[in-house]
Amino acid sequence: MHKKEFGLLSLPVIVAALGFFVDVFDLLLFGIVRKPSLRELGLSDEAILSEGELLLSVQMTGMMLGGIVWGILGDKKGRLKVLFGSILLYSIANIANGFVQTTGQYIIIRFIAGFGLAGELGAGITLTSEILAKEKRGLAATVIAVCGVLGGISAALLYSGIGDWRMLYFIGGGLGLALLILRIAVAESSMYDTVKKSSVQLGNFLQFFTSKERFNRYMRGILIGLPVWYIIGILVSFADQFGNRMGIAGVKPGDALMYQYIGLGLGDICAGLLSNAWKSRRKALFVFYAVTILFMILFFVQDHSSLAWFYFVCGGLGFGAGISVLYITTSAEQFGTNLRASASISITNMVRGFTPLMLLCFAQLRKLTDYVSAAWILGAVVMLIGIVALWFTEESFGKDLDFTE
Numbered sequence: 001m002h003k004k005e006f007g008l009l010s011l012p013v014i015v016a017a018l019g020f021f022v023d024v025f026d027l028l029l030f031g032i033v034r035k036p037s038l039r040e041l042g043l044s045d046e047a048i049l050s051e052g053e054l055l056l057s058v059q060m061t062g063m064m065l066g067g068i069v070w071g072i073l074g075d076k077k078g079r080l081k082v083l084f085g086s087i088l089l090y091s092i093a094n095i096a097n098g099f100v101q102t103t104g105q106y107i108i109i110r111f112i113a114g115f116g117l118a119g120e121l122g123a124g125i126t127l128t129s130e131i132l133a134k135e136k137r138g139l140a141a142t143v144i145a146v147c148g149v150l151g152g153i154s155a156a157l158l159y160s161g162i163g164d165w166r167m168l169y170f171i172g173g174g175l176g177l178a179l180l181i182l183r184i185a186v187a188e189s190s191m192y193d194t195v196k197k198s199s200v201q202l203g204n205f206l207q208f209f210t211s212k213e214r215f216n217r218y219m220r221g222i223l224i225g226l227p228v229w230y231i232i233g234i235l236v237s238f239a240d241q242f243g244n245r246m247g248i249a250g251v252k253p254g255d256a257l258m259y260q261y262i263g264l265g266l267g268d269i270c271a272g273l274l275s276n277a278w279k280s281r282r283k284a285l286f287v288f289y290a291v292t293i294l295f296m297i298l299f300f301v302q303d304h305s306s307l308a309w310f311y312f313v314c315g316g317l318g319f320g321a322g323i324s325v326l327y328i329t330t331s332a333e334q335f336g337t338n339l340r341a342s343a344s345i346s347i348t349n350m351v352r353g354f355t356p357l358m359l360l361c362f363a364q365l366r367k368l369t370d371y372v373s374a375a376w377i378l379g380a381v382v383m384l385i386g387i388v389a390l391w392f393t394e395e396s397f398g399k400d401l402d403f404t405e
Helices: 011-040 045-076 079-097 103-117 120-131 134-162 165-185 190-196 205-209 212-236 239-245 253-278 281-300 307-320 324-333 340-366 371-391
Strands: none
Touching (some): 011 103, 011 134, 045 079, 045 103, 045 212, 045 340, 079 103, 079 120, 079 165, 120 190, 120 324, 120 340, 134 165, 134 253, 205 340, 212 324, 253 324, 281 324, 340 371
């Protein structure tokens, strides 16, 4: 049975795109309000830094675990059920986040919110990959990326206009509930429905570890995305720390994250278009790796530069890291329908879940050298790992996805 073909602006694509809107909205919002919210809870500047790192690590750990669970459910129960369940859990957690009174409560709620949000992007991309014609999949990544840009801009503008971090969490939860209602009209992937009726085993996460070739495919998917979260989770999330040590006054992590996410969204748009024009995922990813390396160099050579230039470089880093949709699309294309959701959803969040490990490595390197040197050493290692993983990744542009593992 052949699947019905959908257009780039069909409801399933729009729903997936709005899922990325909420994804970027939340991640940027948390980056913006992390310091002021912890300060309101009575923490000192020193405690804000350590608790801020802990909160980020806990949220990313929630995403990593959520990625595994939602991925398995996406293959066993369907892509749509994940899109419903994940956004519902995220929305409830975000609304609860507006009521926290202690850092302990904050940590628990951010873990739950991260767990819930984990299902969004991977499930949406899996669904669109299966319903669209193969030559449109890269362009769908562009449509999804546009909404990501809007999500980031909306978070920044709302914070500037409202300034109340509790109210912003309420708004984030409300956006999720609105998206939940919109999803009622979306149908399941016919490709998945066909496989579900067969005798093929669905969503067996252990299958990634029962074949060396399949395990290597899975690990390459994770390692390709590491530079994205090195940029977001270390360089930009702690931009004020770098600014202080580089002699740049007035750096605010929230502003740095805003410019970075705008750059990331624009990068995602260009990466999708470039991939489609060149008919190659790998070539587009290599180009964006090169852009990332260029802006990493510009970032680390700064010395008493202007605040405007610092934020421009943050935007450039975001543009180079603008492969978030494309590398997830590539990962989804590497696996059969019976494991595709498990792969794309868990890979998305395994990458995010590596952030605590990178933060730990960063902390250990700081014991051996200065703050900035520790960051560029870690960055060099992360980029090398990503390049090697991408080099051995199979080209998947135009690949027929109607197969099983």
